[in-house]
Amino acid sequence: MTAPTTATDVNQPSLEHAPPTGRRMSWPVLLLVIAGALALTSIVRLITGADGITNVSQMSTALQLAVPIGLAGLGGLWAERAGVVNIGLEGMMILGTWFGAWAGFQWGPWTGVLVGLIGGCLGGLLHAVVTVTFNVNHIVSGVAINILALGATRYLAPLAFEGHQGGSAKQSPAVESLGHFTVPGLSDWLSDLNAKGWFFVSDIAGLLGGLVTDVSWLTLIAVALVPGTWWILWRTPFGLRLRSCGENPVAAESLGVNVYKYKYLAVIISGGLAGLGGVFLSIVANPFYLEGQTSGRGYIGLAAMIFGNWMPGGLAIGAGLFGYTDSLNLRGGSTNVHALLLLGALLLVIGAIWLAIRKKYVQAAVTLVVGALVFAWYAGTNEVPSQVVAATPYVVTLVVLALSAQRLRMPKADGMPYRKGQGK
Incomplete structure (x- = not known):
């Protein structure tokens, strides 16, 4: 029996028709869910008077965060689609x-983007x-890299930044801005x-307004990387x-694919995308390097990827959700989070009704009780601590992962050791 000559001919059916663990949501249904969530948010805004939860400034900050x-x-996604877990x-x-900051303050922001x-x-x-x-082990290696990167930058920062204006052992001098743009008229x-x-209409306007107001050029690149x-x-x-x-x-490998080469390429691209996310933090979000400024965003990016079921579109939605909740810290946080308690209570009640319709009565009862507690x-209270x-x-990250766990399907060989020729 003659083996096929290309990986495309044989692997296409197995990859395209691999059985998922849950039903994939179609785009029309997904858009209806998003519209329903926005409508519910609009109702909460009208009841609570917390206009900040959907205004243009809030959405612009959420996009930046x-x-x-999303880049992380x-x-x-690139690494794990090739079978390498990247903690x-x-x-x-x-x-x-x-x-990025080191090269940026010396040779300009775009050089900083490339070097970062x-x-x-x-x-x-x-x-x-x-x-x-x-x-x-992939987890051990990833944790070691996290520790090594932190230690290396702590060692290098005093050597590179002390003695320069605005620089210190924990902070770089200021980096020139990449520039922002606003769509005239539409914004x-x-x-x-x-x-x-x-x-609803004003909430949609706030969401779209955040996408066309004070947008960095690096944001455009990041958004284009998703499709x-x-x-x-x-x-x-x-x-x-x-x-x-x-x-x-x-x-x-049996079909002629150089597995090592593709894994190497995927993990190097993975690191480059994560590095680009770091550049965004030290050049766009803040015009300088500051020790600890990632604040666990690499881990949240990993959670967004899992929430998105290892797909770019779902990942983008997850990153937007986590960015939005993160933006609450910067703009009227206490008032907005208090209003979102009502939104959470309503979503839990809707979830309980859905579970009851599916005859999952125990889960429905638990969800309803939690919803009642959140409403109470x-x-x-008038505000939250x-x-x-x-x-x-971080709470939203945990809740979203817990609720989405049953529909996830990771790549089958993700994290598994591989040796060349092991199938012979």
């Missing part, structure tokens, strides 16, 4: 922040050498529409071979 999370998540995203982001990306790639290369070549019109406070990643991984022979390494590397918290506001992004 979602970008580094895209990095995780080291946080460390690669740290390398991106330091290298290369810094992340170096972290990815180290992770690939350790996990692919030497078969070290003002959406802002005026948002200010009217109309049901770009989808097209490369799901519409090209290169992407098919790379994904085959994460589904069944033995079968891929909302009704019995600042500690709750600060913890909101």
Whole structure:
């Protein structure tokens, strides 16, 4: 029996028709769910008077905070689609922040973007050498890279930044801005529409207004990387071979795919994307490097990738959700989070009704009780403690992962050790 000559011919059916663990939501249904969530948010805004939860400034800040999370998540997606778990995203982001700011204040912001990306790639290369070549446990390697990146930047920062104006052992000198743009006319019109406070329409205007007001050029690049990643991984022979390494590397090797090469490329690209997320933090979000400025966003990016079921579109939605909750810390946090308690209570009640319809009565009862407790918290207080506001992004991360766990399908060979020729 003659073996096929290309990976594309044989692997296409197995990858495209691999049975998922849950039913995939179609785009029309997904859009209806998003519209329903926005309508419910609009109702909460009208009841509570917390106009800040959907205004243009809130959405613009949410987009800015979602970008580094989304870039880290895209990095995780590239690595895990090739079968390599990348817990080291946080460390690669740290390398991106330091290298980006170091090169940026000396040679300009765009040079900083390039050098920061290369810094992340170096972290990815180290992770690939350790996990692919030497078969070290992926989790151990990732944690080690996180610790190594933190230690290396703490050592290098005093050497590179002390003695320069605005620099110190924990902070770089200021980096020149990459520049922002606002769509003329459209931004003002959406802002005026948002200010009217109309049901649903004003909330849509706030969401869209945040996408066209004071947007960084690096944000545009990050947004373009989402459909770009989808097209490369799901519409090209290169992407098919790379994904085959994460589904069944033995079968891929038998069809002539150089599994080591594709794993290396995927993990290096993964590090570069995480490094780009770090650059965003040290050049766009803040015009300088500051020790600890990643604040766990690499881990949240990994959570966004899992929430998105290892797909770019779902990842983008997850990054937007986490970016939005993170933005509550910066703009009227206590008032907005208090209003969102009512939104959470309503969502829990709707969830309980849905579970009851599906005859899952125990889960429905538990969900209803939790919803009642959240509503009691909302009704019995006028604001929430600042500690709750600060913890909101991480609490939402845990809740979302817990609720989405049953529909997830990770690549079959993700995190599994592989040796060349092991299938012979």
